[in-house]
Amino acid sequence: MTSTPQSLHGVIPPVVTPLHPDRSIDTASLERLVRFLLDAGVHGLFVLGSSGETAYLTDSQRDTVLDVVVATAAGEVPVLAGCVETTTGRVIERARMAEKVGADALVATAPFYTRTHPAEIDRHFRAVRAAVDLPLVAYDVPVSVHVKLSVDLLATLAQDGVVDAVKDSSGDDAAFRQLLLRTADLPNFAALTGHEVVVDAMLLAGAHGVVPGLGNVDPHGYVRLYEACRAGDWAAAKAEQDRLARLFSIVEAASPATASGSTAGIGSFKAALALRGVIADATPALPMRPLDEDETAEVRRVLVRAGLL
Amino acid sequence: MTSTPQSLHGVIPPVVTPLHPDRSIDTASLERLVRFLLDAGVHGLFVLGSSGETAYLTDSQRDTVLDVVVATAAGEVPVLAGCVETTTGRVIERARMAEKVGADALVATAPFYTRTHPAEIDRHFRAVRAAVDLPLVAYDVPVSVHVKLSVDLLATLAQDGVVDAVKDSSGDDAAFRQLLLRTADLPNFAALTGHEVVVDAMLLAGAHGVVPGLGNVDPHGYVRLYEACRAGDWAAAKAEQDRLARLFSIVEAASPATASGSTAGIGSFKAALALRGVIADATPALPMRPLDEDETAEVRRVLVRAGLL
Amino acid sequence: MTSTPQSLHGVIPPVVTPLHPDRSIDTASLERLVRFLLDAGVHGLFVLGSSGETAYLTDSQRDTVLDVVVATAAGEVPVLAGCVETTTGRVIERARMAEKVGADALVATAPFYTRTHPAEIDRHFRAVRAAVDLPLVAYDVPVSVHVKLSVDLLATLAQDGVVDAVKDSSGDDAAFRQLLLRTADLPNFAALTGHEVVVDAMLLAGAHGVVPGLGNVDPHGYVRLYEACRAGDWAAAKAEQDRLARLFSIVEAASPATASGSTAGIGSFKAALALRGVIADATPALPMRPLDEDETAEVRRVLVRAGLL
């Protein structure tokens, strides 16, 4: 946690995208959600990430979402715009739109759908960085991209000033630890974990922040957790993290017999936000389905147990 | 090969997308390529597939490509338009554009980037089919989508009239065989293999056609192969297939030390087409690189050996 | 099908290992099964393969099985002995035992459990071949070993006389086709497909034989299929293959909710053999479970439909 005030750090939730029951964007709910997160003290907003259903939204829907979040945040905290697209040219197109709308940083993955080579991934990030002059966050998410960004590749891109931060959703904490060591002398580089339930551990290891999907549901908890870590109060951090790890069991509410992992995660986050009165409706985008009544009741039980209802 | 004249069948190359050295669309080369394929006697054109670099093109580039191919084909053979996008809403958007431009059929994969459940994939194809009234081809390509479409799912969608054909690029010939048996009583359903080097074998097994990337390079060979199969001359079919399988070794020209499988395939198809004088330039889209001089010389050697230069 | 009479070819079932209900080896049933296969005209016997539950048997059980099969076959057809072990030293130990008992050839996979490098796999096969002077079959079974043997590696080992045959259970028919082309000038090399439902297709492509798990259940059908292929009667071959592909649906009898793929396959082969009166009991080894009453009834239905009961 040697990040300078300028760099990305702290709690940066990947903002979910509220939809109406007809699956159009619910901008009023989105505004409420952004205010809810800002009031809790989050340090940044990651819009159009996996939790934001970016892969499910058309380009015009994405533009709407980005517009609303940038306008609502109004400069209080940095807004990171997901530019999640299959390859370089398409990422750059999204990045230019994000710049135009006023995003503070870009988030891009390696190419997907296509088969990729490390040399091509390197070329990809350099081309994106050269095309749009905004800080660039490399998003390492093998569960979606089916490639793990190597420590070597990320460290080189960081040292060359191509990427300013990494959002690590790889689940490979051992590699993340090595990346922390390899980038320790880069004062403006930020290493962010994407895993909700090991934040205390990764901040002890030297991470600068977290991008927790569950942070939509309990931003106050994640801010407390982050502050405990910064204060070096690791016992308090662990206790808060354990509470949040229990809360994370809302993602087990959806039946695996009929719901994918995407539905289980996004569906339960939305259900919890609807139960907490932050958003109006819990419908996810097609082809996902909303949680049913029983599943929603299970989410409610977990929220009550966690003191959030 | 009990397909009716109306249904999709025969040799349907996935048309590559020629680019200028600056990576803009080379429409003149694209027109020449389409004429080259039509003159060889192909039975359909699959535009904006994996070999067509659809994942590398912006939406406006995709529109251009589709426009050119539909206009050049001018109704001689059906044009199948790839609508390769992450999820349902985005596929439908592409499908509507394809319908407007005049495509004869749509080709869609299961959702990718997201995690998917069979029930969601089923919902996905049904929603696409309901949104746009064109024949729908399910494109089974686990190397890109990271999900295999099960025989059960495909057979059900076929029986329900949701999908009119399958393009099988799964490499799982045993499953493909079972699909052929399960759909044998559906007179208008077409099972197309996407694998260049087992066409004789799969047509013996009952497939209706092939979508061969290598068919860009040697469409005459694939038409001969298909005709030999239809005539029941399996010895001739095997001989032609063996020749084409040897030609397929152009995909080994690119060094695996610096090129991905996508580059190796698309790059070598383009290099061969440039060497044959069909397209002007062999550059693939970013982040791929063109084959270098040595690699191109190796492609040339293979073409000469195959009698194509 | 240019194999010399000396080389491995034709139908070589991977002999299942009958167990008593207490899961000890049922040698009487094993003898009956071997006679059943020989009487059907099979061209070889592969003992201690995946279908033979080799991974489930202790070394002394493996010795018993090998003893019984070698004694019962009595030189009528070659006996191939699976030496399926994690690494080189352990494979060699099994190979020496197989040689002592009188096996005619050895079957070995790449190392498993460990992580392997192609250079290590090459070293592995060479060390096994050097240690025991029997023909060596490379068994390519990525579903178990989690590594695909590359065409380059296999072709090199074949050309160097290290491996005399390949049993391809990779499901990658395109690679298998390339291997056939690469080894076409090796008169004593045998390429055997391990896939029950594409035998006509692979023999058309040039394979020399098949190692069909389902061949335990219907060896007569596989012998007919092989003979039709040899005679060039591809229409008859396809018809027989289609019948056998339908029979193969016995592997879908076991509920995927409680049974693995191993159980589904081995369990149903054993259930079918018990129903046909060839073996006394259908129990598989721990931790597999036998098919239950309903599942066994489904196997019976498929057998009746196929004319085997």
Add this chain to the structure above:
Amino acid sequence: MTSTPQSLHGVIPPVVTPLHPDRSIDTASLERLVRFLLDAGVHGLFVLGSSGETAYLTDSQRDTVLDVVVATAAGEVPVLAGCVETTTGRVIERARMAEKVGADALVATAPFYTRTHPAEIDRHFRAVRAAVDLPLVAYDVPVSVHVKLSVDLLATLAQDGVVDAVKDSSGDDAAFRQLLLRTADLPNFAALTGHEVVVDAMLLAGAHGVVPGLGNVDPHGYVRLYEACRAGDWAAAKAEQDRLARLFSIVEAASPATASGSTAGIGSFKAALALRGVIADATPALPMRPLDEDETAEVRRVLVRAGLL
């Protein structure tokens, strides 16, 4: 770290197996290594694990290794015996031998080579536990077994008294965290991380110990790290862990062009132990190769930098 004195806890290195250049067991070096570890203050010894090359040793070699370690440890710390075999019957056979030799606990994975179902894995561990009355450690190592043991399965086995500990080499720290929460009320259950470079983080999260391959090379460092964690001195723990994480880069010495991950790990541990004078020779078992001169020089450089030479 609420483990009782009786339970497994602390630093439990997976003891490597020294070989002579001819690849026979070097029992004198093994004795020296065990004394080296005991003198450093480790809390247990895990023999015949992945780092111990168990998959490369014949059964009689395994017996020798276990004999030597049990005799040398002489009851000072518990000896955990790896019973790493493909399936239930084979594991039980190894477990009985371990019991006979005097091991204090057994370590078993899920079945491998075969395809497995969670219900079968459950049956597997219960059958092993029922057969041999020693504490049982479930070894979760998907990189070798190609199955991840689910939190649900492990928690159930722990609650039922079937497994007494878990060695987590899955790399999935988020799942490990959930397992810690699910087993927090089981006073005698031990959760051990197998990852060398996140020990501080996982002990903060509640783990009871670590099984570090690198602990062969620097057992004193791991004991210091563990003691700092127990004392709640997380800053000291992080500093020690960072030093050890840098030391871990010895595994990058072997060229990935010719060495597998297994060779890179085991080869470098052995090279470091030979350089430190603990064992006589660094040769690993076939088909692995020893590190070459340049690679060994790189290991030496890292050791010097870490203050170990």
